[in-house]
Amino acid sequence: MDPQERVAFLAGSPNRVRLLRELRERPGRGAELARRCSLPRSTVHRCLDGLAARGWVEKESGTHRLTTPGELVLSAYEELTETIRVSAEHGKVLTQLGDVGRTLPIGAISEATVIEATSENPYATIEHSIETFQSEAFDRMRTIVPITSRLLNEAGRPLVEANVDIEMVIDDEVLETARESYPEAHQLGLDSENFTPYIHPETLTFGLTILDAERVLVGAYDGKGNPRACLDGANDVLIEWASETYERYREESSRIDAASGTVGGTAVSE
Numbered sequence: 001m002d003p004q005e006r007v008a009f010l011a012g013s014p015n016r017v018r019l020l021r022e023l024r025e026r027p028g029r030g031a032e033l034a035r036r037c038s039l040p041r042s043t044v045h046r047c048l049d050g051l052a053a054r055g056w057v058e059k060e061s062g063t064h065r066l067t068t069p070g071e072l073v074l075s076a077y078e079e080l081t082e083t084i085r086v087s088a089e090h091g092k093v094l095t096q097l098g099d100v101g102r103t104l105p106i107g108a109i110s111e112a113t114v115i116e117a118t119s120e121n122p123y124a125t126i127e128h129s130i131e132t133f134q135s136e137a138f139d140r141m142r143t144i145v146p147i148t149s150r151l152l153n154e155a156g157r158p159l160v161e162a163n164v165d166i167e168m169v170i171d172d173e174v175l176e177t178a179r180e181s182y183p184e185a186h187q188l189g190l191d192s193e194n195f196t197p198y199i200h201p202e203t204l205t206f207g208l209t210i211l212d213a214e215r216v217l218v219g220a221y222d223g224k225g226n227p228r229a230c231l232d233g234a235n236d237v238l239i240e241w242a243s244e245t246y247e248r249y250r251e252e253s254s255r256i257d258a259a260s261g262t263v264g265g266t267a268v269s270e
Contacts, residue, residue: 006054010077015039016047020074023057023066033064079106086110093229096220100206100245104218108241112218112233117226123151125230129209129217130155132232138211140165142246146204147225148177153185160192167196169249171204175256190256198253208246216242 010016018037022028028036034044048064051057056070066074083106087094090109093116094101115128126149133155141164145152159166168189170178178186189195207219207227216238218231231238 001054006073007077009050009054010073013047015043016051017074017077019044019047019051020056020066020070023064024071024074027063027065029062030064082106082110090114092116093220093231096222096228097218098205101220103241103245105237105241108233108235108238109231111235112216112231112238115230115232117228123227125219125227126151128230128232129219132211132215132217133159136211136215138164138214140212142167142210142243142250144169144200144204144206144208144246144249145174146171146207146219146221147227148174148181150182153182157185157188160188160195163194165194167198167250169198169200169204169246169253171200171202173203175199197256198250199256200249200253204249208242208249210239210242210246213239213243215239218242 015037018039019033022033022036030044030048031041033039033048034041037044048057048059051070052059052064056067056073058065058067086106086109093114094104094109097104115125117124121127130151141159143166145168156166166189189197205221207217207221207230209217209219211217215234216232219227220229220231222228
């Protein structure tokens with residue numbers, strides 16, 4: 001059979017998927033499966049015949065069982081439907097994240113909270129980040145910052161003064177703006193032993209903050225650098241993705257020399 005036909009067959013009836021899920025839980029006879037699925041016996045038998053014809057279910061001594069191919073197909077189908085659901089629900093923020101959005105695992109997004117900017121509150125995402133910094137207790141922050149913001153500078157000062165270990169990756173434009181528009185905050189960071197800034201060679205288009213490897217904020221921006229959305233989550237998949245993404249960007253960056261405030265010129269590596 002053509003693979004596309006098999007996909008169409010499974011997607012063509014929720015009863016087929018329901019039966020596969022029931023058999024994944026435990027094998028069963030036809031009448032028992034009809035009771036467990038609250039389906040007519042005739043419907044169950046038709047579904048089982050079709051599933052068996054495709055090698056996803058087998059029958060032995062009157063008991064139907066899920067085969068290994070059937071389990072693989074069911075898992076892949078569930079992953080596909082979840083991908084479609086999340087993409088439809090969060091399509092806007094995924095698009096705004098650009099290339100990095102393509103690397104986000106679906107499991108990282110599905111359990112995260114999404115905060116979106118509105119015309120009434122265009123800084124909703126920044127306000128959410130600030131509230132998180134103020135309400136959470138953490139000793140370490142790793143962050144990628146694509147913009148400069150007075151609100152974020154003000155929120156960062158107490159963290160620096162509280163000796164939170166902060167690593168920050170920025171780009172050339174952010175560095176120049178920080179020097180010119182926020183010289184006091186910029187110098188405070190450079191003078192602090194617990195603040196380590198890095199500069200990335202390319203323009204940054206997304207934000208990322210990891211708090212103690214326990215909570216993650218991912219910021220999406222429009223083409224003008226305006227904050228549009230924020231993903232906030234603490235699930236293991238999101239934390240792993242965030243840590244790997246941050247480390248990759250940091251390793252591509254160079255450390256800013258604290259004494260001169262200029263790029264040290266040596267690529268970061270550990």
